[in-house]
Every structure is written in C-alpha cells, then in structure tokens.
Amino acid sequence: MFTPRKARVRSAITLLLFICLLPSARAQNDPLPSWNNTTPRQTIIDFVRRVTRQGSPDFVPVDQRIAAFDNDGTLWVEQPMYTELAFVLQRIHQLAPKHPTWKATQPFKGVLEGDIKAVAASGDKGAMQLLAAAETNMSVDEFHKIVLDWLATAQHPRFKRPYTQCVYQPMLELLTYLRANGFKTFIVSGGSVEFMRPWTEQVYGVPPEQVVGTTVKTKFETLNGQADLLRLPEVTFVDDKEGKPVGISTNIGRRPIAAFGNSDGDLQMLQYTTAGPGPRLALLVHHTDAAREYAYDRKSSMGRLDKALDEAEAKGWIVVDMKNDWKTIFPPQH
Amino acid sequence: MFTPRKARVRSAITLLLFICLLPSARAQNDPLPSWNNTTPRQTIIDFVRRVTRQGSPDFVPVDQRIAAFDNDGTLWVEQPMYTELAFVLQRIHQLAPKHPTWKATQPFKGVLEGDIKAVAASGDKGAMQLLAAAETNMSVDEFHKIVLDWLATAQHPRFKRPYTQCVYQPMLELLTYLRANGFKTFIVSGGSVEFMRPWTEQVYGVPPEQVVGTTVKTKFETLNGQADLLRLPEVTFVDDKEGKPVGISTNIGRRPIAAFGNSDGDLQMLQYTTAGPGPRLALLVHHTDAAREYAYDRKSSMGRLDKALDEAEAKGWIVVDMKNDWKTIFPPQH
Numbered sequence: 114m115f116t117p118r119k120a121r122v123r124s125a126i127t128l129l130l131f132i133c134l135l136p137s138a139r140a141q142n143d144p145l146p147s148w149n150n151t152t153p154r155q156t157i158i159d160f161v162r163r164v165t166r167q168g169s170p171d172f173v174p175v176d177q178r179i180a181a182f183d184n185d186g187t188l189w190v191e192q193p194m195y196t197e198l199a200f201v202l203q204r205i206h207q208l209a210p211k212h213p214t215w216k217a218t219q220p221f222k223g224v225l226e227g228d229i230k231a232v233a234a235s236g237d238k239g240a241m242q243l244l245a246a247a248e249t250n251m252s253v254d255e256f257h258k259i260v261l262d263w264l265a266t267a268q269h270p271r272f273k274r275p276y277t278q279c280v281y282q283p284m285l286e287l288l289t290y291l292r293a294n295g296f297k298t299f300i301v302s303g304g305s306v307e308f309m310r311p312w313t314e315q316v317y318g319v320p321p322e323q324v325v326g327t328t329v330k331t332k333f334e335t336l337n338g339q340a341d342l343l344r345l346p347e348v349t350f351v352d353d354k355e356g357k358p359v360g361i362s363t364n365i366g367r368r369p370i371a372a373f374g375n376s377d378g379d380l381q382m383l384q385y386t387t388a389g390p391g392p393r394l395a396l397l398v399h400h401t402d403a404a405r406e407y408a409y410d411r412k413s414s415m416g417r418l419d420k421a422l423d424e425a426e427a428k429g430w431i432v433v434d435m436k437n438d439w440k441t442i443f444p445p446q447h
Numbered sequence: 448m449f450t451p452r453k454a455r456v457r458s459a460i461t462l463l464l465f466i467c468l469l470p471s472a473r474a475q476n477d478p479l480p481s482w483n484n485t486t487p488r489q490t491i492i493d494f495v496r497r498v499t500r501q502g503s504p505d506f507v508p509v510d511q512r513i514a515a516f517d518n519d520g521t522l523w524v525e526q527p528m529y530t531e532l533a534f535v536l537q538r539i540h541q542l543a544p545k546h547p548t549w550k551a552t553q554p555f556k557g558v559l560e561g562d563i564k565a566v567a568a569s570g571d572k573g574a575m576q577l578l579a580a581a582e583t584n585m586s587v588d589e590f591h592k593i594v595l596d597w598l599a600t601a602q603h604p605r606f607k608r609p610y611t612q613c614v615y616q617p618m619l620e621l622l623t624y625l626r627a628n629g630f631k632t633f634i635v636s637g638g639s640v641e642f643m644r645p646w647t648e649q650v651y652g653v654p655p656e657q658v659v660g661t662t663v664k665t666k667f668e669t670l671n672g673q674a675d676l677l678r679l680p681e682v683t684f685v686d687d688k689e690g691k692p693v694g695i696s697t698n699i700g701r702r703p704i705a706a707f708g709n710s711d712g713d714l715q716m717l718q719y720t721t722a723g724p725g726p727r728l729a730l731l732v733h734h735t736d737a738a739r740e741y742a743y744d745r746k747s748s749m750g751r752l753d754k755a756l757d758e759a760e761a762k763g764w765i766v767v768d769m770k771n772d773w774k775t776i777f778p779p780q781h
Contacts, residue, residue, distance in 0.1 A: 176654060253696055297656070310700040320510060321700030322657070323633070331696050333715050335687040340718035342696050355667040359713050362587055362676050363700055366644040366655030381667050384674035 118299075144290040147283040147441045153431045154438070157287065160394045164370065165294050167313040171392040175295040181325075181361060181382060182288070184302035184309060186375040186416040187398050188317060190269065190279040192407040195415055197304045199276075200263055206249035212246075245346030248305060249329055253342045257311040264312060274446055277316045280443045281398075288317055296371070301325045301360055303353035303378055307344070310408070325360040327352045346403070353378045358385035370394065380421040383430065395430040397421060402436040478624040481617040481775045487730065487765045488772070491621065494728045498704065499628050505726040509629040513703040515659075515695060515716060516622070518636035518643060520709040520750040521732050522651060524603065524613040526741040529749055531638045533610075534597055538581035546580075555580070563733035579680030582639060583663055587676045591645040598646060608780055611650045615732075616778045618707075621649055630705070635659045635695055637687035637712055641678070659694040661686045687712045704728065714755040717764065729764040731755060736770040 134209070148154040163171035164178065185191035205215070205224045215221035220239035223231030232239060248256060269279045288298050300319050302309060306326030313319045330345040352360040358381050361369065371394035372386035384393040399418060400407050410418040425432050433439070481489040497505040498512065519525035539549070539558045549555030554573035557565030582590060602614045622632050633652050636643060640660030646651045663681040686694040692715050695703065705728035706713070706720035717729040733752065734741050738774060744752040759766050767773070 176648065179656075182669045254702075299656075306697075306700070314510065322513075322633075322698065331504055331693045333692045333719065335718075340692065340715065340717070340722040342692055353706060358674065358676055359665045363640075363662055364656065366640070366658060368588075381674065384669075385667065385676070388674040 133237045140371055145283065145286050147439060149438050149440055151434075151438050153418050153433045154319060155288075156431050157394070157396070158329055160348075160371070160392060161290070161294050164392050173370055173391060175190060177367070177370065178291075178294070178296040179299065179367055180291050180296045180371040181299045181301045181369040181373070181386065182319075183374040183379045183382070184300050184304060184358075186400065187379070188280055188284050188288075188300070189276065190272070190406065191375075191416045192400075193270065194407065195304065196276045196279075196419070197308050199267070200260070200308070201243050201247040201338055203263065203265075203267070204259075205243060208246065220347070241346075241348065244305075244329075244348070245332070248308070249344045249346040251344055251346060252336060253307060256307055256344055260308055272443070274443075278444065278446060280316060280438070280444065282441050283439045284398075285317070285444065287373075289317070291371070292318065296331060297323065298362075298383070299325060299365055299369070301357050301372075301382060303327060303351070303356075305329070306352070325352055326354075326362040336447065355381050357382035361385065366418065372396070373398070374401065374421070376416040376418050377421045378416075380424060383421065387428070387430070395425070395428070396433060398433045399423050399435060401434050402439075402442070404436075405442045408436075464728050478627070479617065479620050479712070481620055483772050483774055485768075485772050487767045490765050491624075491728070491730070494726060495624070495628050498726050507704055511701065511704065512625075512628070512630040512635065513699060513701055514625050514630045514705040515633045515635045515691075515703040515707070515720065516618070516653075517691075517708040517710070517713045518607065518634050518638060518660075520734065521664070521707055521713070522614055522618050522622075522634070523610065523752045524606070524740065525644060525709075526602065526734075526743065529614075529638065530610045531642050533601070534594070535577050535581040537601070538593075542580065550730060556618060562669070568641070575680075575682065576637075578663075578682070582642070583678040583680040585678055586670060587641060587665065587678060590641055592677055594642055595638070595645050606777070608777075611646055612778065612780060614650060614778065615773070616775050617773045618732075619651070619778065621707075622653070625705070626652065631657065631659045633695075633699055633703070635686065635691050635706075635716060637661060637690075639663070640686070642675050659686055659698040661690075689715050691716035695719065699702040706730070707732070708755070709734065711755045712721060712750075714758060716756075717755065721762070721764070729762070730767060731758070731764060732767045733769060735768050736773075736776070738770075739776045740769060742770075 145154055163169050164173040165430060166172060182188055185195050202224055205221060209215050211227055215225060220232045220235035220243055263421045264275060264277055267276060268274060269276055272279055292298055298319055300309060304326050306324055306328055309324050309326055310321035313324050327348065328350045330347040330349050332343045332345055334341060334343050350356065357379065369387045370392065372383050373396045374383060375398040385438050387393040387395050397418065401410060408418065410422060463769055479488055483562050497503050498507040498579045500506060516522055519529050536558055539555060543549050543559055549559060554566045554569035554577055562616055598609060598611055601610060602608060603610055623660060626632055632653055634643060634647060638660050640658055640662055644655035644656050647658050661682065662684045664681040664683050668675060668677045684690065691713065702723045703720045704726065706717050707730045709732040711721055712737060721727040721729050743750065744756060
C-alpha cells in the first residue's frame with residue numbers, strides 16, 4: 114500500500130542518493146581531476162573541444178591529431194639530475210671493477226670519486242665516453258633488459274620511490290584525455306630512445322614506436338648464430354633543440370598540432386608545432402613548486418627554461434605554474 | 448490463413464535465399480579472397496589463428512603483433528623501374544630548363560637524352576646527384592606536395608593506370624586481414640621515406656608514422672618567418688639490406704613477428720624478424736607472372752631475388768608464386 118509517508122521516505126532516499134552520487138559522477142566526468150580550474154586547464158579543454166567537434170571551424174580529422182611530449186621535466190622529474198644520467202653514473206660504478214684503468218682516467222675517475230666538477234670539465238667528449246661505456250657495445254635487447262633491471266630497484270633520492278612513479282599525475286591525465294579524444298601521443302625527448310622504450314607503454318600508455326629520442330649507431334650482426342642489432346659507441350642523432358623538429362619529421366612524418374615541454378630544449382618543437390595552419394596548442398611546464406617538487410627556470414643546469422619562457426609569454430602559449438595549477442604532483446604510491 | 452501450399456512456397460523462398468546468400472556470405476568471410484587456396488594462404492591463416500587465439504601456446508599479445516612490409520615489388524609494381532626512379536627522372540626533365548648546364552653534365556645529360564647506360568655509369572655518386580636535384584633543397588611539406596601532384600597524373604607505362612593503383616590486391620587484403628587481427632602494419636622500404644608518406648595511409652591504410660625508409664638530412668629553419676624543415680642534399684640513412692633491421696629498430700623499437708619482402712634487399716629484415724623467439728612469419732613475393740605482371744628473380748637489376756630465395760627454401764619461409772598463388776594481381780581500376 115502506498116502512503117504519503119513511504120513517498121516522503123522514498124523521496125528522501127532518492128535525494129540522498131543523488132547528493133552522494135553527484136560528486137563522484139562529476140569527478141568521473143572530469144578528464145583532468147588533478148588540474149586546478151585555472152587558465153591552463155580551461156585552455157586545454159577548450160582546444161580539445163574545438164578540434165574534435167564535427168562542424169567546428171577548428172575541427173581536425175583524427176589522423177592529424179598528433180601530440181608531442183617532451184619527457185624529462187615534462188612527464189617525469191628531472192631534478193636533481195636527469196634519470197638517465199643517474200642510470201649512467203650507477204652503471205659506471207657497477208662496471209668499474211672490470212675496467213681498472215677508469216680509476217685514473219677522466220671522466221670515469223670523477224664519476225667513481227663523486228667529483229662532479231671533474232666530470233663536468235670533461236665536456237661533451239666526456240659525456241659521450243660515459244654514455245658509450247654505459248649504454249653501448251651490447252645488443253638492443255640486452256640494453257632494454259639492463260634498463261628495466263635498473264628501474265626495478267633504483268629510487269629517486271628525494272622522493273624515495275621508483276623513477277617510473279616520479280611521473281606527473283596531471284600529465285598522465287592529459288595523455289589519457291588526449292588519446293580519448295582521438296589524439297596519437299608521442300614522446301619526443303633528448304634522452305636515449307632505447308632508455309625509454311622498454312617502459313613508456315606501461316607508464317605513459319605510449320608504445321615504443323611512438324617514442325622519439327637520441328640514437329646511437331646500430332649495426333646488424335649475426336651474434337651467436339642469430340640475427341641481432343648491436344649498439345655502437347657513436348651518437349647518430351641528438352633529439353634536442355633544433356633536433357626535435359627533425360626527429361618529429363623523421364619518425365612521425367607530420368607536424369603535431371599540440372606540443373608539451375618544459376625547457377629551452379623544447380623551444381624549436383613548440384615553434385615548429387605552432388607554425389602549422391589551423392588550431393595549435395603549445396604548453397610549457399614551469400617548475401614553481403619547491404615544496405612538492407622543485408623550483409627552477411632561467412639558471413638551471415638541467416631543464417633550463419629561459420628563452421622559451423619569454424617566447425611563451427610573447428606568443429600566448431600555456432605556461433603551467435606547477436604550484437598553482439596542479440592539485441597533485443605524483444600518482445598515489447603503489 | 449495458413450495453408451500447406453503457402454508453407455511450401457515459403458520454404459522454397461527460404462531455401463532460395465539461403466542458396467543465393469551463401470556464396471556471398473562465404474566470400475565476405477574469406478579474409479583473402481584474391482589468394483588461391485594454396486600453401487601461402489593456408490600458412491598465413493594458420494599463423495594468424497595461432498598468434499591470436501587466447502590460450503594458444505603461440506599466442507602473442509596485441510602490442511607485440513608488429514608486421515613489416517617492403518614496398519617496391521612487395522606492395523606495388525617495381526618494373527620496368529622503381530616508381531620513385533620514374534619520378535626522379537621526370538623531375539629532372541621538368542627542372543632542366545632552369546639548369547642549362549645539365550645538358551652537358553652527367554648524369555643529367557644521360558637522363559635528358561634517355562641514355563640509361565650513361566646514367567648507370569655515373570654510379571652511386573650520379574644517383575645521389577639525381578636524387579639531390581629532384582628531392583632536396585625544399586621544405587618537407589613542399590616535397591610532399593610535389594609527390595602528390597606527380598602521382599595524380601603519372602601513369603605506369605604498361606598498365607596505363609596511376610602508380611597508386613599498381614598495387615597488389617592480395618597484399619592489400621593481407622594488410623587489412625592482419626590489422627583486423629590486432630597487428631600494427633609498417634612499411635620498411637629502401638625508397639625515400641618522404642616519397643611514400645603522403646599517400647600510404649590512403650592507399651595501404653598505413654599512416655606516415657608507420658613508414659620507415661631512406662632519409663636525407665633535414666634542417667630546422669625559419670623560412671619566411673615560419674619554423675619549417677628543409678631537406679638537404681645528403682643521405683643520412685639507407686633503409687636497405689642491413690639497413691632494414693636498423694631502420695626497424697630506430698623507428699619501430701621492437702622486432703616484428705612477421706615480415707614481407709620480395710628481394711635480396713629484404714633478406715636481413717626477414718632474418719632479423721625470424722630470429723626472435725616464438726612464432727614468426729616470413730614471406731617473399733616471387734614474381735613469376737610475365738602475363739599479368741612481370742617474371743624476374745636472380746638476375747634482375749631491380750628487385751633481385753637470389754640469396755633470399757635460397758635462404759627461404761632452406762628455412763621454409765613462404766614463397767608466393769605470383770602466377771599460381773594469386774587469383775588477381777591489381778584492384779579493379781577506378
């Protein structure tokens with residue numbers, strides 16, 4: 114039997130359910146929950162709406178929705194040093210017992226003694242020697258395994274979590290949001306391409322073939338009777354600064370409509386991206402949050418943001434103020 | 448009112464419909480209708496079933512289903528000369544009025560006079576000069592436009608149809624069949640990568656970023672106030688023979704599980720592909736059909752199939768006998 118009292122109870126329950134479910138439904142519908150509702154978030158969402166809405170004057174067909182992301186400092190932490198540099202230094206320590214001459218030879222001596230100034234003084238040539246020792250004279254598959262083994266145990270010195278968890282939660286959400294809207298997401302990094310490929314799919318949802326980076330000479334050889342590829346100690350392409358648009362052209366074959374970076378090393382990629390016709394999105398992550406992450410820009414030795422910051426202001430590119438625009442920095446630790 | 452006569456008529460109609468629809472339903476279910484039901488077709492279908500069936504000992508996760516296809520002679524006709532060579536020679540003729548010295552200088556003189564022997568005598572250096580003249584000192588976007596404009600009017604000398612319709616219908620079906628089974632299809636060609644990228648998506652369903660090929664030096668420049676990429680007259684990578692596995696590694700970042708070629712230029716790609724663990728598929732298209740296409744192998748100047756044919760026989764790779772294994776060669780002309 115239906116009574117006014119039952120009706121009131123039912124209404125109250127319905128209302129309660131509605132109130133309880135509303136925030137969670139809203140949260141589920143928010144594609145960028147770790148972003149504060151400031152200009153960067155609004156500009157990104159407006160851009161995606163414009164390029165995806167059929168009939169919009171800014172509509173971009175799915176096959177042209179190419180988005181390029183820098184890695185160090187844009188998708189994951191690059192302080193106090195690039196993760197790949199931490200890897201290289203640790204490899205040198207691991208390999209040192211097999212190379213007794215390193216104790217007396219720079220830049221290896223500097224690495225083994227923790228004398229960063231001596232290492233820095235060895236310049237590009239020294240850096241190349243370290244890279245060659247740590248990352249070459251092995252097959253591509255062997256190098257991938259070495260990288261994965263290292264990442265499985267290495268920890269960030271400050272955040273005390275694996276490097277693959279020192280990634281920016283707001284940027285993970287942005288990658289997912291763009292892909293959900295038909296974008297193909299690429300990484301375009303100054304780091305060694307084979308240092309990233311073994312884990313980018315799992316961490317960022319970006320498969321190996323969508324990762325562009327610095328390359329070494331690779332030689333086809335028959336090793337132990339099996340056709341394989343050997344990494345040789347010679348850099349063939351540096352995917353940084355002017356190299357980034359070149360890497361994009363060589364590997365992707367078309368101009369992105371959106372690009373994301375955090376340093377002067379990304380400036381040319383953003384210039385190239387925004388120089389094409391139609392709607393374009395360029396974004397710089399500005400590290401302004403010493404409490405939760407790091408604060409650095411014009412004078413940093415890694416990830417210097419100087420010229421690109423001026424150009425962003427002049428051209429109206431999005432500049433993310435990490436402290437004010439991001440609710441959270443890292444994903445929940447697991 | 449229901450009568451036995453009506454019932455009989457209805458049964459007859461049902462039967463008729465069944466008979467009429469059956470062959471078309473069967474044709475629709477056949478993923479490779481242009482392939483005769485010979486060993487190559489059976490081996491391909493068996494391979495795809497094994498790697499895609501959950502629980503099969505040969506099951507391969509979707510993200511590892513990488514397939515690499517040579518282009519010239521594997522996906523489209525490469526006789527009487529590579530299509531890109533036809534393009535280069537025609538460009539030289541078009542550009543000659545602006546280069547009066549070419550009349551007296553090899554290899555240009557040879558091209559303009561149709562003296563193929565003189566051109567051949569100029570060797571690799573001459574070939575590079577022709578390539579540089581035809582394909583460089585312009586932006587990447589400009590080159591793409593030149594290629595598309597040429598393809599829009601050029602015709603194959605024998606088949607009298609656009610080159611983009613001189614593609615092999617059985618291979619188009621194979622590309623589609625593999626993609627329908629979760630494979631990501633790549634082109635890995637000795638040709639210039641930017642000669643292919645403007646049209647591979649439309650013709651083969653392969654987007655630009657899944658095309659690997661020979662590259663020239665590309666330079667980031669600001670042209671007319673806009674950031675752009677300039678093609679320079681210097682080959683930086685030759686994606687042929689030993690280069691193919693290297694191009695695969697650099698651009699794709701993982702070893703394919705299936706590779707398709709037609710010449711000795713594809714041998715190392717097939718060796719590299721089949722040297723990985725787990726199920727592997729290697730296929731060579733053997734041009735045996737002088738009536739419908741061309742017949743050539745061990746002594747051809749373009750697309751020579753000699754060592755790779757021996758290795759295919761020794762290792763049990765699929766060798767497609769074009770004459771006997773393919774029902775049709777080209778798609779219907781449109």
